[in-house]
Amino acid sequence: MTITASFYKITKSSLATLFAEQKQKGNTIIDLSGNGSDLSKSCKALFFPATEKVLEYKIVDKGVAEVKPDNFNDETKAVNRFIFGANICDAYALKVVGPVFGEGPVDRFFINKREATIVAAILCDNKKNACFCDQIIPRSDYSNAADLVFTEFDENSWAVRSNNNRSIDFFGNGFLHFIEDNTLKELFDKKEEKLFNSENPEEINYFPKLEALKKFIEKNFNSEIFNDASMNCIGCATCTYSCPTCHCFDIVDEKKYYNGERRKNWDSCAFSLFTLHASGHNPREYQGQRWRQRLLHKFSIYKDRFDKIACVGCGRCIRLCPAGVNMLEMFEKWKISIDHM
Amino acid sequence: MKTIEQQKAEIVHLFEQKKISMVVAFENYRGIVRPVFVKDIKDVEKISFDMSGKQNLATYLKRAEIKKQFPLAMVVRPTEKSSIALLIKENQLKVEDVLLIESMVSQDQIEWKKAQDIEIDRLWKMSFSERMDFWKKNFQNCIRCYACRQSCPHCYCQYCKADKNQPTWVERSAHLQGNFSWNFLRAFHQAGRCIECGACENACPANIPLMLLNRMQNKITAESFGESDPKKYLLSDWSKDDDNSFFL
Structure with missing residues (x-):
């Protein structure tokens, strides 16, 4: 499929005016481009929040409950939200986890939000510490990751790449502020080229071929290597909760007297509780086994199931880990064995 | 005062005498000070006595994998020492489980x-x-x-x-x-x-x-x-003279 992208230029002031107009119309504009924490800049939580109400219930009699479903509506929602300034990796992550929520039984909570939102990403100027998106995201998907991709043209204006028509519908007449200029494609190509060819941050001396890595992790299922590599891990969920593609959740009922809510909460394979059976047996007894699961799911299971790698190389799990567990360091340590696969 | 070399030699000696199976300490990995688990003499080099790590090493003592390795040695600052003292007081650890190697560089908090x-x-x-x-x-x-x-x-x-x-x-x-x-x-x-x-x-x-x-x-x-008494344990000790003003 050829990508039919169109290119525009818009001044920063008219973009601000457009945002103000949309806010007046009652739409939500979320600006992530400012200085936020690493965690808050991931837009995962805007589609798949840490906690979300699934339904409300009221116990009316012994064993009888009145249920009020919420959000089960499967009509396509009109766009009412615009996220500006996401990272390319985070926008791409939405595409990666899309099939989990969208194929088979559709998760309306995620899909409704995705359908009602336009994601505008900004091209990164350089790689941050522990960034390795260029190793994982295919070059062809890079500029195609978000609905809109912005990059600075000069001090006062943005160059914009639009990958679909959704924003035309969203801004309506306001879209006239976007001035079409297809020569801007070169600017994007140049910036991307620069990013992909830029020196890797110091942390990364080696990144394995994804096929070889997949085989390696599968083959070493019963090996000690995961235990040794993750000795530092303290078993918190920072890596999974900050990960833009981690999508495991848990369903809980929380009640007060006779009224309650069923909620969908983030869950993490780093917890021992994640696999604890009712019998008391835990198939993943040690932290090393939980780490193995994380790597397996990202690089093997997800590849088999959805033909995608469930990692986008944002590097948050490395930057935010309180104990200094480093996935890239593990790969480097296993380099010889991986390359032999 | 012992030098870093002397302390490392001491650790090697402990390994040779088979008194310990592992040393828990900090290492400096490309500028990040993080915990390291040394199981072998050749890795003793990794240990950094710069104890600016943000974590408390004693937290690993609660892990089942680490408990299997007792007795082990740990390079400690005052913070780790207080934690280990508390764990011993609360019967979570035996004195002989952990051998303390005091880092001379005390972390200034x-x-x-x-x-x-x-x-x-x-x-x-x-x-x-x-x-x-x-x-x-x-x-x-x-x-x-x-x-x-x-x-x-x-x-x-x-x-x-x-x-x-x-x-x-x-x-x-x-x-x-x-x-x-x-x-x-x-x-x-x-x-x-x-x-x-x-x-x-x-x-x-x-x-x-x-x-x-x-x-x-x-x-x-x-x-x-009152200030914590090393012999007493706040959560389980009780005296009739205690402050009861918070009861309604």
Whole structure:
């Protein structure tokens, strides 16, 4: 499929005016481009929040409950939200986890939000510490990751790449502020080229071929290597909760007297509780086994199931880990064995 | 004063005599000071005696994998020493389980504590509702990753109350109510036990100032029940002269 992208230029002031107009119309504009924490800049939580109400219930009699479903509506929602300034990796992550929520039984909570939102990403100027998106995201998907991709043209204006028509519908007449200029494609190509060819941050001396890595992790299922590599891990969920593609959740009922809510909460394979059976047996007894699961799911299971790698190389799990567990360091340590696969 | 070389030689000697199976210490990995687990003489080189690591090494002593390795050696600062002393007092550890190698470079914690004392004073002067708003603002960022619990050496319960769901004691959802219950529950369980190492605050990905809560509470417990007595244990000791004013 050829990508039919169109290119525009818009001044920063008219973009601000457009945002103000949309806010007046009652739409939500979320600006992530400012200085936020690493965690808050991931837009995962805007589609798949840490906690979300699934339904409300009221116990009316012994064993009888009145249920009020919420959000089960499967009509396509009109766009009412615009996220500006996401990272390319985070926008791409939405595409990666899309099939989990969208194929088979559709998760309306995620899909409704995705359908009602336009994601505008900004091209990164350089790689941050522990960034390795260029190793994982295919070059062809890079500029195609978000609905809109912005990059600075000069001090006062943005160059914009639009990958679909959704924003035309969203801004309506306001879209006239976007001035079409297809020569801007070169600017994007140049910036991307620069990013992909830029020196890797110091942390990364080696990144394995994804096929070889997949085989390696599968083959070493019963090996000690995961235990040794993750000795530092303290078993918190920072890596999974900050990960833009981690999508495991848990369903809980929380009640007060006779009224309650069923909620969908983030869950993490780093917890021992994640696999604890009712019998008391835990198939993943040690932290090393939980780490193995994380790597397996990202690089093997997800590849088999959805033909995608469930990692986008944002590097948050490395930057935010309180104990200094480093996935890239593990790969480097296993380099010889991986390359032999 | 021993030099770093002498201390490393000592560790090698301990390995040779088979007195220990592992050393838990800090290493400097490309500028990041993080825990390292040395199981072999050739890796002793990795140990960095620069103890500026933000975590408390004693937290690893609660892990089943590490417990299998007892007796082990640990390079300690005053913070680790206090934690290990507390774990021994609370019967979680035997004296012979961990061999302490004292790092000469003691971590200077006075700086951040001084800065925080000002913040604590500011919080005390606030009205109740202002203080509540302060914590609301902070706790709404909590994502319930439990990094605070996991990084804390004193949170050693096999089965945390927050993990129990039949019945649910603490709402697991990351909404304000659940976040308040979780953070207060953890704080209460640290009353008079927290050694103020700052590991939880440093581990928190949402940058919640957890040490404010813990240190304020230590202050209250010290005022109400006296400074902690090495022989006594605040959570289980009781005397009829204790402050009862908080009972309605």
